Amino acid sequence: MRIDLMAGATTASVARDLTPNPTILVFDSGLGGLTVLDQVRRARPDASYVYVADDAGFPYGRLSEATLVDRSLAVMERLVSLHRPDLIVIACNTASTIVLPALRQRFPMPIVGVVPPIKPASEATRSRMITLLATPGTVARAYTHDLIETYAGQCAVTLVGAPNLARFAESQLAGAPVDDATLSAEIAACFVTGDDGRRTDVVALACTHYPLLLGRFQALAPWPVTWIDPAPAIARRVTQLLGAADRSVPYAGTVLGTFTSGSGLTGALRASLDRHGIGSIAVEAMPLGLQ
Ligand code: DGL
Numbered sequence: 001m002r003i004d005l006m007a008g009a010t011t012a013s014v015a016r017d018l019t020p021n022p023t024i025l026v027f028d029s030g031l032g033g034l035t036v037l038d039q040v041r042r043a044r045p046d047a048s049y050v051y052v053a054d055d056a057g058f059p060y061g062r063l064s065e066a067t068l069v070d071r072s073l074a075v076m077e078r079l080v081s082l083h084r085p086d087l088i089v090i091a092c093n094t095a096s097t098i099v100l101p102a103l104r105q106r107f108p109m110p111i112v113g114v115v116p117p118i119k120p121a122s123e124a125t126r127s128r129m130i131t132l133l134a135t136p137g138t139v140a141r142a143y144t145h146d147l148i149e150t151y152a153g154q155c156a157v158t159l160v161g162a163p164n165l166a167r168f169a170e171s172q173l174a175g176a177p178v179d180d181a182t183l184s185a186e187i188a189a190c191f192v193t194g195d196d197g198r199r200t201d202v203v204a205l206a207c208t209h210y211p212l213l214l215g216r217f218q219a220l221a222p223w224p225v226t227w228i229d230p231a232p233a234i235a236r237r238v239t240q241l242l243g244a245a246d247r248s249v250p251y252a253g254t255v256l257g258t259f260t261s262g263s264g265l266t267g268a269l270r271a272s273l274d275r276h277g278i279g280s281i282a283v284e285a286m287p288l289g290l291q
Pocket of ligand 1: 029058059060061062091092094095135138208209
């Protein structure tokens with residue numbers, strides 16, 4: 001499907017004519033994309049969803065850029081041909097910051113990416129000291145450095161590439177949270193005090209896994225800061241492209257969870273997935289390296 005915004009027609013009316021009850025595919029390396037899925041489902045409860053966790057490739061933060069591009073293309077190739085979505089959300093900063101051009105070239109439907117929320121962070125800060133908390137892959141990307149130069153030139157930006165946080169978020173979802181001391185150590189570098197006494201006042205969550213730990217971050221932070229989660233902005237972008245839901249139709253779309261390994265699907269994790277609306281689960285086995 002292709003949406004052309006014609007003069008005089010709103011996005012909503014054009015899109016609703018074209019895509020009643022659309023199918024939206026939400027993709028991440030693992031379960032972080034659930035934080036985006038939750039927001040998009042609120043905006044479009046009528047849509048059907050395919051949530052894709054490339055758990056055979058998790059964590060993406062450790063993959064080289066070339067491997068990540070090949071891997072994402074291979075997984076999407078398989079899942080897009082199976083489900084023929086009307087729109088794709090790449091709910092992963094580590095992937096979006098490198099694979100969006102290749103995906104957009106390959107697939108015709110609209111693709112919404114999640115990229116580090118540097119712009120809202122620079123708008124929210126008063127101390128002009130902000131931190132970007134992300135995977136090691138995302139903090140290394142040229143894309144991330146370009147965003148900082150464009151939107152946060154007037155700020156001191158601390159880049160924290162956390163090696164374990166995505167895994168900690170997944171353990172918590174599976175009912176095995178790490179202890180406070182371990183979590184504190186992982187986020188300690190986010191909090192900086194300058195020579196002039198100014199302190200970090202905004203932390204941008206640039207990995208979709210991290211909002212799963214937000215309550216604990218808030219409790220463990222050495223001082224209060226504003227945490228920026230880009231998921232609500234992603235949901236707004238989806239409704240710009242597909243139109244708002246027709247709330248008069250009593251239709252709740254389904255959510256299918258698809259895993260490329262499924263090896264971590266314990267009873268506790270299935271219960272968590274159920275709380276995020278994932279009622280049925282499928283495994284499309286795609287071992288890393290064999291795509
Ligand atoms: N959820 C992913 C992101 O937004 C990354 C987690 C991983 O390292 O796989 O960056």
